[in-house]
Amino acid sequence: STLNAARAEARPAGRRAPAVAAVLPAGGSGERMGVPTPKQFCPVLERPLISYTLQALERVCWIKDIVVAVTGENMEAMKGIIQKYQHQRISLVEAGVTRHRSIFNGLKALAEDQPDSKLSKPEVVIIHDAVRPFVEEDVLLKVVTAAKEYGAAGAIRPLVSTVISPSADGCLDHSLERARHRASEMPQAFLFDVIYEAYQQCSDYDLEFGTECLQLALKYGHIKAKLVEGSPDLWKVTYKRDLYAAESIIKERISQHICLIMDTKDENHVGHRLEEVLKDELNHVKVTSRLPCHTGRDLDQIVSEQCYSYVCVNVMTSDFEEIRKLVNMLEESNLSILYPVVVISVYFLDYKSVPFDQKMENLMQIREYAKEVKKRNILLCGLLIYYPQDEQKLQESLRQGATIIATLIKERNSGLVGQLLVA
Amino acid sequence: STLNAARAEARPAGRRAPAVAAVLPAGGSGERMGVPTPKQFCPVLERPLISYTLQALERVCWIKDIVVAVTGENMEAMKGIIQKYQHQRISLVEAGVTRHRSIFNGLKALAEDQPDSKLSKPEVVIIHDAVRPFVEEDVLLKVVTAAKEYGAAGAIRPLVSTVISPSADGCLDHSLERARHRASEMPQAFLFDVIYEAYQQCSDYDLEFGTECLQLALKYGHIKAKLVEGSPDLWKVTYKRDLYAAESIIKERISQHICLIMDTKDENHVGHRLEEVLKDELNHVKVTSRLPCHTGRDLDQIVSEQCYSYVCVNVMTSDFEEIRKLVNMLEESNLSILYPVVVISVYFLDYKSVPFDQKMENLMQIREYAKEVKKRNILLCGLLIYYPQDEQKLQESLRQGATIIATLIKERNSGLVGQLLVA
Ligand SMILES: [Mg+2]
Ligand SMILES: [Mg+2]
Structure with missing residues (x-):
């Protein structure tokens, strides 16, 4: 070869x-x-x-x-x-x-x-x-x-x-x-x-x-x-x-590649706009995106490229199914033996119009799950991005979301594992 | 002299x-x-x-x-x-x-x-x-x-x-x-x-x-x-x-002193237990505590001791009054001209028994206020500490709260300003 x-x-x-x-x-x-x-x-x-x-x-x-x-x-x-x-x-x-x-x-x-x-x-x-x-x-x-x-x-x-x-x-x-x-x-x-x-x-x-x-x-x-x-x-x-x-x-070296896993093919979806903003914010970092149905096939390659940062963009659901699949694959890959792997689960939410309680209660479960996967050196956080109608406000939300993602990946600190952050 | x-x-x-x-x-x-x-x-x-x-x-x-x-x-x-x-x-x-x-x-x-x-x-x-x-x-x-x-x-x-x-x-x-x-x-x-x-x-x-x-x-x-x-x-x-x-x-040097501002004199209150856990977690850091009514008088001294980390423990309220007073005093002191000052506003909450919505909506306002004070190099975050009846679980919450406080003070990263973290 x-x-x-x-x-x-x-x-x-x-x-x-x-x-x-x-x-x-x-x-x-x-x-x-x-x-x-x-x-x-x-x-x-x-x-x-x-x-x-x-x-x-x-x-x-x-x-x-x-x-x-x-x-x-x-x-x-x-x-x-x-x-x-x-x-x-x-x-x-x-x-x-x-x-x-x-x-x-x-x-x-x-x-x-x-x-x-x-x-x-x-x-x-x-x-x-x-x-x-x-x-x-x-x-x-x-x-x-x-x-x-x-x-x-x-x-x-x-x-x-x-x-x-x-x-x-x-x-x-x-x-x-x-x-x-x-x-x-x-x-x-x-x-x-x-x-x-x-x-x-x-x-x-x-x-x-x-x-x-x-x-x-x-x-x-x-x-x-x-x-x-x-x-x-x-x-x-x-x-x-x-x-x-x-x-x-070391932190800088393992933060040079971010893999985005997007649960929609729709190119016009806000998830793809997040990808653009993220590329703009982290202009020296390689950002690749995958569909979750392809993740299994592609993950071997991503792992072999030593990618230690994963952002799961959940547009269609507010559950942890995609995250669980990803974490299981990461565990099998042994990737986190040498370095802490950051996984950020992103959800979009208009918290002024959608009933807050139920979705939040769902998402709050991330704390228990994050505590569990931390034992395998996988640092899981949630990120809620506010999704307003107003175009300028949306752009602001996306930009703050990108800043939070960049911070979590750069600092790679286990003290904030399981938090549900809001942009 | x-x-x-x-x-x-x-x-x-x-x-x-x-x-x-x-x-x-x-x-x-x-x-x-x-x-x-x-x-x-x-x-x-x-x-x-x-x-x-x-x-x-x-x-x-x-x-x-x-x-x-x-x-x-x-x-x-x-x-x-x-x-x-x-x-x-x-x-x-x-x-x-x-x-x-x-x-x-x-x-x-x-x-x-x-x-x-x-x-x-x-x-x-x-x-x-x-x-x-x-x-x-x-x-x-x-x-x-x-x-x-x-x-x-x-x-x-x-x-x-x-x-x-x-x-x-x-x-x-x-x-x-x-x-x-x-x-x-x-x-x-x-x-x-x-x-x-x-x-x-x-x-x-x-x-x-x-x-x-x-x-x-x-x-x-x-x-x-x-x-x-x-x-x-x-x-x-x-x-x-x-x-x-x-x-x-530099980050380490300016994180060697934490000033806790406690809105209760009650020595048995959970706020004082947080102080103990924090001292235990950060055993090389000086932790001093003050009552807010004394803050005005004492702040000159605290500022002259070059304290760049403040934790406001709000037991009695879920508003920002004490935080606003503290931030105003910090601004007047010019302390944040040379170094970013971290301020963490702590609230206690049993989110299983207390109605979640209203308190949260109140506290979510921290985001806008934090954006405002960030312009003066003051990094404000909120921290909700879960307060269960179970003694062992409470101890766990306090310990996680202390870990989050330690992380925010140590990293001093502006990317997480305005977040409401949960312990
Ligand atoms: Mg030799
Ligand atoms: Mg010379």
Whole structure:
């Protein structure tokens, strides 16, 4: 298929694709963040940060094994994360007391010379951080390809701040020329034998105080690592503000596609006007619409496009039948395992002419149902759009409806689940 | 008074407090962020980032003048910002084509030797960035005090990434020892004569390509700047993710205090139980409660404590009288000029026994009123809390009410203004 061809192309270049594994040191404590939880286990949209990083690595099909080094006290929690979020190709090893010792433990598990190792020795090993969840296949491919050629490679970024060297008395000795220096980031990649031998040779001092794997390859393997320009997304989640940034980035990414399910074919119906207003309000978001009778057939495709936002426009009914069908399909798809899925059920109502009580009482049932589906990470809300005769007022209602839909999708907050909002 | 004494203590130490001014280069373009708007003008909670930085400087009473360098094309926008957010002690100068030329223009405006200058020459000048909004008085005092003693001083931070030096062919030449280097951040401070003379002497090359004022003071003034450890909050808003982080930090800061206004003295009333549940849900937030008859007297104090979140608990009525009084007082206080103020009007209702229609129709008027007060940056929502006889169900309602209140305060999103939420 085309997809497989694209994947094959994305494999590391060369006559023969090298066997690639990844090592992820995740033994660090959270001291820099000022929080008790180590940052790789901090929740982002209620899922631990490290799970996003694992997801980023495991979706790269040519990474055969992912070895994660965690401390004994976090081992059970890590197993729980792997099970809950259905991560694949993960092996766990015990972390060492420093980052370098953790990496070394990961490499030992991959080396065939260890008696208890079930993993096979890769040609190239990627070293990445558990707290850099936004790594793309592109840069992984670049460092692996360069490692195959040069023996070692690492991602770099321009410096954001000027780097200075202080004198012993806490004054400026000199500042470094910014153009001649770079920040060394992750991922890095190495020929396995190069980095494994470097670790076997290196001193206790290196294992305790060294910070840079590229420097070890240089010092012990005499390998000058190839430097690869990375994107800003490679940044390391270090402070509390970085967790905020990560959450906002993830929320934004999963809100780029909205699927509208419309229970009428009538092109002149107000539901289609809502679609136009919504496209206008969210002009950088992809909005696709479906008829509910087609939903079953199309949902596989929509799910495979990673759509996490659904708006059900109920023109013909004021019940939850269409919503129940959609929610059942979403549950079967496992889509909400990784991200909260927003579902908004829209009804049109002229609350000045239609008897208010009965319809409302019907719709108020959404609260109980929403509480139920929230357990499966599906965030359901209702939206009543006022439908007046007056054209200008209708346009205003639709616009406010679109604003509410945009807010619910953007914020993706579980605190408002089950509400019946009014536009 | 105690407050004045505390302020006096916070002035730069020494027999005589030096006259201090600040220069803020704000001429940069937004290229690094990948957005068309220069980052200092990007909205954070709908207010331009630079306004937060001006606020941080102007609340330090011993900074006499703040000189902002902006490009000609942004001059009118900047004047608008100063007016809208009522900034004080600001002078505008034209930015140069580089950061250094902008700073130099700011210094020229402060130097008494310029014929058209209306400002008086300070003893010490602070140089700060428009895109570092979280600067605290503490670090400003430290750099000013050190500048008075050493001639120059600047804030530094530990390096987050290892810094490396690439060779000409794009490979690793060597990596720098992390412990021996620091990131140079802002603010910096200088004896005015030292930095002004350095700028007057320095070459066109320095003005075009130099990045570090401390280095200029060293090169031309032979001044070894004192380095001062800064907090993580000094970081520079550089990428889009930094804007996300800034918005989250600001939202969190203005949500640390909730004022509950309760229309009953009855300590056994369910309103007081809501207070307990809310304190339990938001255990790091200060929750204070007031009676409405005392609100007028107390509001000055609450406003001076920078409380941006109000919950009006209406036990006795289902009208908006108390809310209107509160909103009027808030408007008079000008509290919402700088930050959106959240007001939540809470009502208790047994919707199974009380006639639904009339109360609802009353309460639905909140939508129109909320639209009105939103223009003054006050975000008003209604919350109906279901009040069943069953003790366990009541506890559940209160807990859900507290969750909704917490969500509205935390998200502070204008898209849900005027909604009547149900717990
Ligand atoms: Mg390293
Ligand atoms: Mg500088």
